[in-house]
Amino acid sequence: MNDKKQFTISELASSLEISPSTIRFYEEKKLIKPARTSGNQRIYTRKDRARLKLILRGKRFGFSLDEIAEIIGFWDVEVNEKSQIQKSLSYTDKRIEEVRLRRNELDLLEEDMRAMRTHLLNRLKELEQEERGSIK
Template sequence: MQETFTISELAKYFDVTTRTIRYYEELGLLTPERTKSGQRVFTKKEKTRLILIFRGKKYGFQLEEIKEMVDLFDQDPSGKRQLEKTIEYGEEKVEEVSKRIRELTEMRDEMQSLIGEFQQKLNQLKGEKV
């Protein structure tokens, strides 16, 4: 018998709301089975998909990108296509992060320069009052 989970169990395990898990289901990221009474039953496969979803979100991937990467594994169980797409998206994400680092570094340098100018002006104003 395969280990299964309720939506509440997964929500508690991942420290998210059940609404979050239902939302991922609505987007097609998860495809839980249902009991005769309509209750969702999640398998280890869905739990693994949630791990991948949260990892992808942590690294800044959009849910559409995550869905594409996860779906590729279902289409090609060898994982080759999924790895190729993940590498492609990963390289794009590294470039985005590098660009953001450059922008933030430039902003920090500009702010440090302004602070220096402001400090110099403040020192001049203090000197005039003495």
């Protein structure tokens, strides 16, 4: 009862917490191609929404829009050409491998931040010791 089948641009935008112009911008960049109403307004399906979510997810990992386009494909690219499919295929393979590497990096990042946290905590304790020493 909750999920609709179609969305206007502002419905979609607010549900993804981005602005309508960002969505239009992605369309200009050929990342999505929504259907239109008789009056030329954009209508988005759940599929379009999923695609947008994918784009945003890619972004959160520091991929550029061009890279994202290479990963998920420009919307209008001939997806019936064997060569194009093979190209995309090898691209996704590369990216899946990259995701594996990113996971390792993520672990390192977490380690770094935990180390920093410990360091800060120690510094704080030191300062509190100093305070005790000098005040009373």
